[in-house]
Amino acid sequence: MSRYSVLFLALLVSLPAAAQDKTVRFLVGFAPGAGLDTMTRLVADKMRVSLGQPVVVENKPGAGGQIAMSALKDAPADGLTLVMTPLVTVVTAPHVFAKLPYDAFADFVPVAHAADFLFAFATGPSVPAAGLADYVALAKKGPKYSNYASAATGSLPHFFTLLFADTAGIRMNHIGYKGTSAALTDLLGGQISAFMGTVSDVATQHKAGKLRVLATSGARRARELPDIPTFRELGYAIEGAGWYAAYAPAKTPKATVDRLANAIIEAIRSPDVREKLEALGMEPTGLGPAQLADIHKADYNKWGPVIRASGFKPES
Numbered sequence: 001m002s003r004y005s006v007l008f009l010a011l012l013v014s015l016p017a018a019a020q021d022k023t024v025r026f027l028v029g030f031a032p033g034a035g036l037d038t039m040t041r042l043v044a045d046k047m048r049v050s051l052g053q054p055v056v057v058e059n060k061p062g063a064g065g066q067i068a069m070s071a072l073k074d075a076p077a078d079g080l081t082l083v084m085t086p087l088v089t090v091v092t093a094p095h096v097f098a099k100l101p102y103d104a105f106a107d108f109v110p111v112a113h114a115a116d117f118l119f120a121f122a123t124g125p126s127v128p129a130a131g132l133a134d135y136v137a138l139a140k141k142g143p144k145y146s147n148y149a150s151a152a153t154g155s156l157p158h159f160f161t162l163l164f165a166d167t168a169g170i171r172m173n174h175i176g177y178k179g180t181s182a183a184l185t186d187l188l189g190g191q192i193s194a195f196m197g198t199v200s201d202v203a204t205q206h207k208a209g210k211l212r213v214l215a216t217s218g219a220r221r222a223r224e225l226p227d228i229p230t231f232r233e234l235g236y237a238i239e240g241a242g243w244y245a246a247y248a249p250a251k252t253p254k255a256t257v258d259r260l261a262n263a264i265i266e267a268i269r270s271p272d273v274r275e276k277l278e279a280l281g282m283e284p285t286g287l288g289p290a291q292l293a294d295i296h297k298a299d300y301n302k303w304g305p306v307i308r309a310s311g312f313k314p315e316s
Contacts (some may be wrong), residue, residue: 009195023054026133029068031061035177035280036244040084042141042276060311065089070101077249079256082111084246088155091299095307096154096299096314108247112264113295115277116241119157119217126190131236139170143300148194149175149183154314157196159303160240162310167236187211199224200281217241224281245292261288
């Protein structure tokens with residue numbers, strides 16, 4: 001029996017039987033079927049066993065995850081409502097939106113960091129660049145190759161590319177799309193020159209020779225694209241990753257948070273879940289509340305200046 005399983009048993013014994021019988025709601029602020037939703041359902045399946053109580057996944061899509069975060073804020077702090085969210089709702093949104101329906105630090109308590117995912121910078125077939133240095137040289141000559149896309153305006157890929165442009169000394173013009181598919185269609189069709197998205201967004205098309213990935217965003221090379229160097233390897237002192245993490249309402253008791261964190265960590269670290277997440281292009285982590293709190297604060301502080309320097313203002 002692992003030490004996490006021992007902790008489960010101890011924590012379960014310390015809880016009233018009534019609390020163990022109630023259903024845990026795991027909110028997801030995006031539509032069913034995406035990687036975040038799939039991961040949350042895999043975790044929920046494991047938690048039903050480890051917690052000994054029902055765990056359901058409830059999708060509340062809309063407003064870039066803000067609807068689910070608002071629902072979490074308003075939920076009782078009893079350990080029966082969680083959210084699994086990408087960092088956009090708690091890291092970039094507070095810098096992007098002048099008014100949010102929640103405070104990313106005061107209204108929630110960190111529970112567990114679940115997984116990282118890396119970004120990739122890709123060019124379309126009409127761009128005559130064999131590598132990132134070639135692309136930078138083209139961009140310095142004029143605006144023809146400086147348009148780039150991301151799957152959503154205000155997303156981390158949007159701002160990570162601006163960080164790259166600033167480091168490279170080039171000007172780039174962002175074109176925001178509502179989803180990855182439309183952006184990749186225009187990239188392959190030559191309407192845009194470049195795209196920044198997750199590694200899993202572009203790995204298959206890169207391997208098929210339909211587009212060219214020039215760099216990835218991590219501290220080390222992406223598992224799916226071991227032949228592609230990182231930005232740092234290519235001389236640009238930048239790196240970044242998106243992540244998924246679980247939060248509970250503020251004032252949730254520490255013992256309850258620890259119990260939920262242990263259940264999530266046990267699920268993330270189980271071999272079958274890890275294998276499925278890696279197949280989705282994720283790097284499973286399974287880190288506890290204190291580590292998530294440190295990561296949240298560090299990324300909030302890291303991306304704030306980048307977002308402010310970009311001058312980006314949301315449409316609403």
